[in-house]
Amino acid sequence: MSKIEIKNLTFGFDTLAEPLFEHTNLTIDTQWKLGLIGRNGRGKTTLLQLLLGEYVYSGAITHQLAFTYFPQKVLDKTQLTYDCLQTLAVFDLWEIERELNLLQTDPEILWRPFASLSGGEQTKVLLALLFIDDRHFPLIDEPTNHLDITARQQVANYLQAKRNGFIVVSHDRSFVNEVVDHVLSIEKSQLVLYQGNFSTYEEQKEQRDHYEQEENRKLKKEIGRLKQTAAEKAEWSRGRERDKQGNPNQKGSGAIYDTGAIGARAARTMKRSKAIVNRMEEKAEEKKGLLHDIEDIDALTMNYQPSYHKQLLKVEELQLSYADVPLFEPLSFEIKQGQRLAVQGANGSGKSSIIQFLLGEFHGQVSGNASLAHGLDISYVRQNYEDNTGTLQEFAQAHHLSYEELLNNLHKLGLERKVFTNRIEDMSLGQRKRVELAKSLATPAELFIWDEPLNYLDVFNHEQLEAVIQSVQPSMLVVEHEVTFLENIATKMIYL
Template sequence: MSKIEMKNLTFGFDTMASLLFDQANLVIDTQWKLGLIGRNGRGKTTLLQLMLGKYSYSGTISHQLKFTYFPQEISDKTQLTYDCLQEVSAFALWEMERELNLLQADPEILWRPFASLSGGEQTKALLALLFVDDQYFPLIDEPTNHLDITARQQVADYLKAKRSGFIVVSHDRSFVNEIVDHILSIEKSQLVLYQGNFATYEEQKEKRDRYEQEQNQKLKKEIGRLQQSAAEKAEWSRSREKDKKGKPTQKGSGAIYDTGAIGARAARTMKRSKAIVNRMEEKADEKKGLLYDIEDVESLTMNYQPSYHKQLLKVEALQLSYTEQPLFPPASFEIKQGQRLAIQGPNGSGKSSIIQFLLGEFNGKVSGKATFAHDLSISYVRQNYEDNTGTLQEFAQAHHLSYEELLTNLHKLGVERKVFANRIEQMSLGQRKRVELAKSLATPAELFIWDEPLNYLDVFNHEQLEAVIQSVQPTMLVVEHEATFLQNIATKIVYL
């Protein structure tokens, strides 16, 4: 039974910034199917890169393994897929065909240029390469990107059937829940290991957080009591100091002040007062450590403007095509006030094309029609948002948004304030996605149209979006592959 053991692991990209890992200790059994989760920027991919030896670090990572990493880098995507994969790692053709069949991918994709494959086909080809040689231990980073619901289930079934262990990073809760038997959570101050799937992690994490919150409340009460007691003792001591000068003893006929006895009592009381203050400070320091690993998932705001129209959109016998072959059979649906319609279907079935048509951006052939309510205001989250540029203030002005509301939602979504000074085109993909999403949330609208809003977002962001949608109850049209999200927010579903 092989192990991966980390001792006193310490790492940070910038010595002036906080460390991603500080004296972390962990033992992983390589037979586990381990899900690695945590907020964006917490160090999930970095931990995999440390295991691969890509960065220098303090401490030790001990193992007797050869790691392989997904997604592998393809140098020349114009080559045949077979040649691209052979350059990464040599394999026997029959072994690769076996893995592709297990992934329900046509082995014929090996004889097409890698660049011509769909995102899902590329993902399956690289996953097949990952498992074609069982001498390697797989580190799998976000395998569900570019996969539709059907393909995600196919990959989940494939990974579940593997006898060997692996580590997988994914923000798709349903996917992780199906395939893993252990969860490693990168929390604010530590690495925490949970036995079980994602549902088990959520349950145990909730219990830990609730316990810490209860302890925190008790500690606050204790500190309040100690503060009051310390203040009372200090005040008594000060009053006794005054008594040294003003209170005579009744001894004989003269007025003699027993300042020595009063001073001794005052000193003893002051000493007790200081001891209480010290205890209070110790309790306060102890309190600082509590709640540190509770994730601050703040409530988002959504500028929903309910329409006075009962029906906002009606689509009748709609078909779209780029060639003679339509993308889907005739589709009809309607969206009424307060409904949230999800459009589902395989990649390439025309989901995003419907959105493009509704927004007047579809360039192919159209039959059927769509009718909008008069003067309908729409807020849109796009799949492609590379044209978002400039400073955040310039961006807010260009889109007639409240700058404060934009920044508030960005921060709540996990974008650090120091990033606010950056130009959008200099931000990471995850940060740029949050800008696109924060723009939509701040845009006053009667209808929200979101095209794959969860790409590049972490699990906590998923839950934030679910919470604001469930609270505000906006009218929406959504295209998304994350099953848990749709289950929690959609009121009706159209399948293509």
């Protein structure tokens, strides 16, 4: 039985005030199907990279494994997809074609430039490369990003059938629930290992949070009672001291103005008061140990500017094609003020191409008509945002945004303040996605166009976005594969 042993691991980036891991100890059985979860920026991807030996750290990580990592990094995306894959691994063409067919993807995409593939198609070809490798231990980072419902289930089926173990990072609750038998949660202050799937984790986490909240309530109540008692005794002691000082010539044993008796009693009371204060401080210190790992979820803001136009967008008999091959049947729809249109469909069906066309960025063939309201202000969340660079202040200035509003939403989305000084290009993928999303939320707009906004975001963020959309009721066009999210925010849907 092989194990991954982590002993006294300490690691942090120079740009962070605190280490991501400090004196961490952990043993992982390589037969486990382990789900690695936690809010973005807590170090999930970093932990995988530490296992791969990509960073210098203190402590020890020991194992007898050869790892493979998903997603593999494609250096030259202008190459044919087949040539890109050849630079990443050794395989026979039939193997990759077999896996693509199992993923219900036409192997012909191998002969298209990698950059021309949709986000889902890129994910599938890299998954195909992962699936033909049975010699390495898989470290799988967000495999469901950009995948439609069918493809997510196919990946889940593959991992369910896998005899050996793996470590998978994912924020898709139903996916993790299906494929793992252990969960490692990176909390605010600790690593917590659970035996079971995501439902087991949620149940036990809720019980632990409830216990801490109840203990916190009891401690606060007791601290309040101790504070009042200490104040009363201190006040009595000060009052007796005033009595003694106000009657310096009064004498008599045990009388109310007996200065000796008053002094002794006042001293004893003051001593008891100080003891109560000490107990109160101990209780307060005990309280500090609680609630460290309970997540706070604050309401987001959205800079929606209702339009004076009743109809924002109208599309009639639209059909987009590449090399004279249509992506979908002719399509008609409209978006009026306050409506939220969700576009669904399989990977490669043309969802993102519709957005590119509306924004004037589609380079294939077009038939049909589309009209946008004159002077319409649009806020756009892109699938690819690698060109976001610089400091957050520079970024806000470049996009004419309120720096304070940008930081406020970023903090509410879970970006810790210590990360605010980092350059965007040095942030994790999840943190960079939050920057892209916070930019859109802060941009004054009559129409929000979001292309797969939930990729790299955690469950708490999904709920925050649902809440702000339900509250603000903006006009939107949304492409997303997360059905629950769409059911909660969309006023109408179309299927390609």
